Amino acid sequence: xxxxxxxxxxxxxxxxxxxxxxxxxxxxxxxxIDRDACSTLRLNRPHWKVFQQDLREFSGGDHKGLDLLxxxxxxxxxxxASKQLGxxxxxxxxxxxxxxxxxxxPRAVMLENVRGLLDAVFEDYRKHIAQQLGALGYVTxxxxxxxxxxxxxQLRPRVVFVxxxxxxxxxxxxxxxxxxxxxxxxxxxxxxxxxGGWKGASHWALRADGIAPTLVGGSKKxxxxxxxxxxxxxxxxxxxxxxxxxxxxxxPPDFLGMPRLTVRMAARIQGFPDDWRLVGGKTSSYRQxxxxxxxxxxxxxxxxxxACFQAASRRQVVVAGL
Numbered sequence: 102x103x104x105x106x107x108x109x110x111x112x113x114x115x116x117x118x119x120x121x122x123x124x125x126x127x128x129x130x131x132x133x134i135d136r137d138a139c140s141t142l143r144l145n146r147p148h149w150k151v152f153q154q155d156l157r158e159f160s161g162g163d164h165k166g167l168d169l170l171x172x173x174x175x176x177x178x179x180x181x182a183s184k185q186l187g188x189x190x191x192x193x194x195x196x197x198x199x200x201x202x203x204x205x206x207p208r209a210v211m212l213e214n215v216r217g218l219l220d221a222v223f224e225d226y227r228k229h230i231a232q233q234l235g236a237l238g239y240v241t242x243x244x245x246x247x248x249x250x251x252x253x254x255q256l257r258p259r260v261v262f263v264x265x266x267x268x269x270x271x272x273x274x275x276x277x278x279x280x281x282x283x284x285x286x287x288x289x290x291x292x293x294x295x296x297g298g299w300k301g302a303s304h305w306a307l308r309a310d311g312i313a314p315t316l317v318g319g320s321k322k323x324x325x326x327x328x329x330x331x332x333x334x335x336x337x338x339x340x341x342x343x344x345x346x347x348x349x350x351x352x353p354p355d356f357l358g359m360p361r362l363t364v365r366m367a368a369r370i371q372g373f374p375d376d377w378r379l380v381g382g383k384t385s386s387y388r389q390x391x392x393x394x395x396x397x398x399x400x401x402x403x404x405x406x407x408a409c410f411q412a413a414s415r416r417q418v419v420v421a422g423l
Contacts, residue, residue, distance in 0.1 A: 108164050110172030114141045114389035120399025132159050137381030156197045161204035171211040209406050210264040213394050218260045240270035248395045250278035253372045254289045255313040272412035276401035285310050286340050297351035309340045313370050318391025372397045
């Protein structure tokens with residue numbers, strides 16, 4: 102399989118970057134403004150070239166001709182949990198992403214965001230983005246994907262935006278959901294809950310018999326080491342998890358009541374492998390996890406983009422041989 106190059110923007114703790122890595126993409130560069138998230142990326146993948154800077158100050162001039170430009174631009178401008186200011190929100194980085202597409206002219210673009218971006222109030226803005234990229238030679242599409250359809254024990258609906266160069270676009274197909282349901286929270290976390298010797302871990306695992314609600318990482322202005330607003334906490338309570346905060350350690354042997362998740366448990370719920378280490382205090386580490394794009398979902402979309410390239414190459418070979 103030939104080398105597939107990518108530029109990752111708003112990389113965070115690396116959920117999407119890791120998934121694309123597993124799909125066969127090699128990152129030429131990753132751009133992220135948060136110091137702890139950059140340290141997380143460097144710790145886990147020392148060979149990745151990580152730029153800690155504001156995306157508005159990053160130039161794509163050194164990365165022309167990429168296979169893929171990918172990232173997760175900030176979601177608060179489009180989140181129903183925020184004011185949904187959209188393009189008027191100072192945190193909206195879609196214009197910067199389009200600027201980088203123009204500068205690098207990748208074969209494909211993959212951006213993820215919250216489901217609120219598909220709300221009717223943003224229809225004109227979605228058309229505006231499609232028109233801008235259409236003028237650059239891309240065919241665009243939006244799709245709502247649920248992480249639970251790709252083996253992640255969490256619902257987590259996310260909007261994925263894919264743009265493919267027009268001459269390649271007929272070969273792209275969205276990934277199909279897996280035919281088997283994801284594991285339950287109990288099945289996913291039983292060993293971690295028992296790792297501190299908790300005698301009730303196996304009984305807890307049987308009661309935590311559903312998938313998790315969407316993890317909420319919050320922002321530096323809002324949110325902290327808890328599992329989200331009241332509705333989310335109630336959903337966690339139905340799974341016998343106390344969502345009012347996060348624990349530093351797994352439950353001790355004689356623990357009574359509903360346990361809290363540790364950051365490591367939250368990372369597993371998000372689809373990160375256990376060897377993916379996080380840098381920073383509990384709030385910073387959980388925010389990195391809660392705001393991440395689940396690696397298995399990124400891998401599934403990345404594989405379809407890679408397959409698109411391969412199909413186009415095969416067709417070129419056939420046409421050339423006629």
